[in-house]
Amino acid sequence: EVQLVESGGGLVQPGGSLRLSCAASGFTFSSYEMNWVRQAPGKGLEWVSYISSSGSTIYYADSVKGRFTISRDNAKNSLYLQMNSLRAEDTAVYYCARDQQLVPYFDYWGQGTLVTVSS
Amino acid sequence: VIWMTQSPSLLSASTGDRVTISCRMSQGISSYLAWYQQKPGKAPELLIYAASTLQSGVPSRFSGSGSGTDFTLTISCLQSEDFATYYCQQYYSFPRTFGQGTKVEIK
Numbered sequence: 001e002v003q004l005v006e007s008g009g010g011l012v013q014p015g016g017s018l019r020l021s022c023a024a025s026g027f028t029f030s031s032y033e034m035n036w037v038r039q040a041p042g043k044g045l046e047w048v049s050y051i052s053s054s055g056s057t058i059y060y061a062d063s064v065k066g067r068f069t070i071s072r073d074n075a076k077n078s079l080y081l082q083m084n085s086l087r088a089e090d091t092a093v094y095y096c097a098r099d100q101q102l103v104p105y106f107d108y109w110g111q112g113t114l115v116t117v118s119s
Numbered sequence: 120v121i122w123m124t125q126s127p128s129l130l131s132a133s134t135g136d137r138v139t140i141s142c143r144m145s146q147g148i149s150s151y152l153a154w155y156q157q158k159p160g161k162a163p164e165l166l167i168y169a170a171s172t173l174q175s176g177v178p179s180r181f182s183g184s185g186s187g188t189d190f191t192l193t194i195s196c197l198q199s200e201d202f203a204t205y206y207c208q209q210y211y212s213f214p215r216t217f218g219q220g221t222k223v224e225i226k
Binding site for chain 1: 132151153155157162163164165206208214216217218
């Protein structure tokens with residue numbers, strides 16, 4: 001069974017940093033591209049970042065470019081999101097989501113982890 | 120950036136109704152469109168990909184159609200478990216974008 005479990009969310013002050021993790025199981029993690037998607041309270045879904053299976057190709061949404069860094073450790077079956085210079089508008093539930101192998105829609109999602117940026 | 124216009128934002132319907140949700144793109148995306156269902160406090164779940172292909176395990180009352188710039192999600196006979204929020208999403212190019220969402224509520 002495919003499982004994606006996020007962790008690392010919490011309360012952080014504006015300008016602070018946080019590192020999210022996503023532990024993957026039930027599939028060959030190193031063969032799949034991965035993403036982070038977020039959802040502000042009461043709002044819609046926003047794609048945040050993508051990383052290829054090897055980690056060689058990375059994309060970011062303009063809203064986080066230069067502040068967030070996506071990475072992965074295929075030996076640990078883990079995906080990460082380093083978030084720096086956090087702003088109030090980064091407050092959201094952050095989901096990790098797997099790309100389907102041949103055509104890149106999101107076929108599995110984690111349960112999400114809440115990040116709150118507030119003083 | 121491919122902009123998406125999803126409508127309506129709120130849809131009031133009764134069990135047994137046929138409902139239709141629209142998603143329009145700012146440029147053509149062939150059939151690179153997915154639909155997701157999200158219930159309160161839960162992660163989104165994939166319903167349809169490639170505009171019209173039902174994900175395994177999704178009831179056949181859900182269907183998708185369209186290509187290019189105009190797409191539709193139809194629920195043929197609304198069930199109680201279908202009251203949720205639905206999102207379209209394009210995966211034709213980066214940045215991947217979502218529609219604004221359609222909340223289907225009980226009339």
